[in-house]
Amino acid sequence: MSTTTALATPEAVPAEARRPRLEAVDKRDAALMSVGTLASGVLAYAFNVLAARTLGPDVYGGVGALWAGMFLLAVLLYRPLEQTLSRAISDQVARGGDARPVVRSAARLAAVVAVVSTVVLLALWGPITDGLFGGRAVLTAALVLGLAGYGVSYFVRGLMGGVRWFGGYGVLLFADGAIRVVVALPLIFIASPAIAAAAIALAAIGGAVAPGLMDRRTTLHLIAGEGGDAEPYPLGSAIRFAAPAAVIAGCEQILVSGGPLLVLIAGGPHADHDAGVLFAATLLVRAPVFVFQGIQASLLPNLTTFEANGERARLNRATVTVALILTGFSALVAAGALAIGPFAMSVMFGAGFEAGRVDLAAMAVGIGGFLAAGTFCQALLARGRAGRAAVGWALAAIAFIALELLLPGSAFHRVSFAFGIASILAGVVSMASVWRTR
Template sequence: MSASSAGSYGAGARVLSVGLALTGVVTLAYFVLATYALDARDYGAVSLLWSITFIVATVIYRPIEQLLARTVARGHTFGRVPALIQGGFALGFLIVALALRGPLVELFNGSQALYWILVGAVLAYAASYFARGYLAGSGRFELYGALVFVEATSRVLFPLAVVLGLASGQTAVALGIAAAPVLSLLVVPWALRRRARSAQAAQEGLSLRAGSGFAGGVLVIMAAEQTLINAAVLTTQATAPLLVGVVFNALLIVRAPLQLFQAVQGSLLPHLATAKAQEFSRALRVTVLAIAAFAGAVALGLLAVGPLVMGVFDIDYDYGRLGLAALGLGMGFHLVAGTLNQAALARDRAGRAAAAWVVAAVAFVVWLLLPVVDDPVLRMEVGYLGAAAGLAAMLGMTLRGGG
């Protein structure tokens, strides 16, 4: 791999890191404002809406983002195959959502509005994730960062309007979740204009069978990852509904850095897909060391001032320092696992990687359902750390094998 390619990876990661760091801050602001705009019951429902939206959208659309990133990076046009797969996933979601309308409305405390916001948001993210995959694969990292930043900024305007008295109610806050992915597509015309100038140089290099196989493997991985991130919110909704907002807020410690390090992962897969052995190993080593330093700093910060930081949320709960620090360490292991996962995908080991993710996710859910730790919040914090550490170890062993 040439020095210019390695430099492109590093520059892309830096550009995306800046954009996604700002996005993480704005996303946090959305939930802080929502706690002031809504009572605990309504905020819990919006938190649940967010969790379901991003579980579904990430599981069914991130595979296409990854497929496009790898395919476009190898010099092929994005073509009809990924679009067909993406359309099939979106249609499948719509059919299931309509069939489960009754239970979903009941889950949202009888709110028809939240149900339709869920449907609209997930369908809108089909276009958003497709655009992200193309932008990553073609090296347009500045537009990738702009897309997710516009999305987050658009979303935060809705609870801000409620706090300022320009709007009112749960529906007004929740509408931002559906409107944001639509508004974020304002950056796409710039990418397509450049694409039109170079389209003739690329060739279709992906069959429907190959594309579906790759997307299916990544779909399993994404389902397991979203289980790891969101299962605690759903199990708490079933066992201790008054603590849903508390658990969700604590997990923002995990979500915000994960969103930031999507910048690294977003530029890492296209880089590894064409990297030779020496550069492949170097990129992994540098990324993992950076994650370790970052996670260590976050864990120490949470140990020192974690409860004070969590006080920005208008929720009466005493967060423990050790539990928050455990979440910080777990986040670090999760980021390492995500990096190793990109390496596995680049080496066509999606099946092995998927098995590791499934084992970690199932173990985490079982832990959450067992009354080993009485406090549901502490149970989530300890379980997440253990599951993420185990996952990173399994993915590391996956890469050591041949084939």
């Protein structure tokens, strides 16, 4: 089935093929999603505060590099698969179609990506261990194992998002964060980076398994559709959507996690310390990003359902509303960073984690632009305009790297202002793209 056929115009969809029961999300599912999203953010803070305070800024720099590298690679490799699954399944479900061919094609693609990425990481074991983790091989092992676990986790997320089972998605997010903190509790007594590494890796695996412990037989029914012959969904169709989505994911991670990694790669006598402080500061101001991961999971399938049903005005209203709410939240975080940012850094992370209030505020402003860009990006993906969305994010990533290299001042100052300017650029370009396709 070609992309054009799979995403036929809303006018061509018979009214009887649409599924009114999917218009509303179950209140229990919505509550579980909200709790899981909030808990995921709180537990991420708890883990990083525990690791930073027990390990100190120098050793925490390596753990922070594992955290950033893990999620950069997981998002780059597997979130495009999640989004491909989520969008294609929700489109088929809204039209009354059979989504099983979508699942099979995405599963084959996920298996190939997982095998290739594991082989590459094993081949680069030495350079990764020495260049990124300061010779700590246990951090490299955690990266390999955890990345494989997130391959399964993101595949499960795509299934749950596609059928709009947001309760299961919330349980996955909660389990991911809770397992990480529980495994890391021995850090209170033993300041070992190996414990922190094990916590990060095991969280990926445990989070993927958690939703399977719940009874959700109706999920398979929704994926299978209402009978009839299933239309094929070639692997090429999945790749055509996943490829630009991978560009988007990679550029997002360059912006939100790339600064500390650039500092580590550049090296220098204080690289580990500077990177550790940057990881901590990024965590301090990125609370809205943790909230957004849950919103994003529900936003794409919901917007796709609106698009499939021809409700473009509703799609536009939902996009603008979410963007305004998240931007407003980020503005409050920026004001707080300007007022008490340095104090909050010392209270949360302890001695040695020092950052200027203006730099923290610039980083928080960038979070607002980042979230606005992410929201408008979901609208473009729902409309099948992944390529147009990728262009905006690519421009922002290039601007971020160039500014980080060219701006004067300390590493923290360069990363903060580069992130703020590039993220606002991403937001403006994404908003303009949505406006042109409205």
